[in-house]
Amino acid sequence: QVQLVESGGGLVQAGGSLRLSCAASGRTFTNYGMDWFRQAPGKEREFVAGISWSGLKNYADSVKGRFTISRDNAKNMVYLQMNSLKLEDTAVYYCAAGPGIVVAPRHVAYWGQGTQVTVSS
Numbered sequence: 504q505v506q507l508v509e510s511g512g513g514l515v516q517a518g519g520s521l522r523l524s525c526a527a528s529g530r531t532f533t534n535y536g537m538d539w540f541r542q543a544p545g546k547e548r549e550f551v552a553g554i555s556w557s558g559l560k561n562y563a564d565s566v567k568g569r570f571t572i573s574r575d576n577a578k579n580m581v582y583l584q585m586n587s588l589k590l591e592d593t594a595v596y597y598c599a600a601g602p603g604i605v606v607a608p609r610h611v612a613y614w615g616q617g618t619q620v621t622v623s624s
Contacts, residue, residue, distance in 0.1 A: 505529040505613040507598045512618030515588055519622075523583040525598030525615060536603040537574055537581040538611070541594035541620075548597070552583060553604030561604050565591075588622045596620050 511523040523539070538553035552572040553561045560572055571584040581598060598615035605611055 505535065505600050507600060507613055507615035509596065509598045509615045509618040512596060512620045514621045514623060517588060517590055517622055517624055519588050520584070520586045521588065521620060523585065523596055523618060523620075525581040527579045527581065527600065532579040533576050535600040535612070536605065537572075538599045538601065538605055539572060539581075539583045540597045540599055540608060540611075541592075542597070543594040548608045550606040551596070553606065554581065555604055559604065561606070585620070590622050590624060592620060593622045594620060
């Protein structure tokens, strides 16, 4: 089992920044790729960014150039730095662990509980 706990969500104005954190515990952290997904009201959960155990990264087109994913294997932490936030970034953001970078929710092995990000005009 892997337990994931997100933090860092909140309310921010459009154009602002937030940094999400995800603390992992349980099985060996470096065995897993780590991802961030998000789900807006009335929409399906979607892939945002992922990072492999070795540091390879992948981003959804909608966040490329604005969001940066990183991980600290020594601290069992994953981060999502979100800059130039837009209204459409408003969603619940979920930390996820899987067998490498996974872009489909059905391939995720473990989920966090989610943290709300609200971008206001």
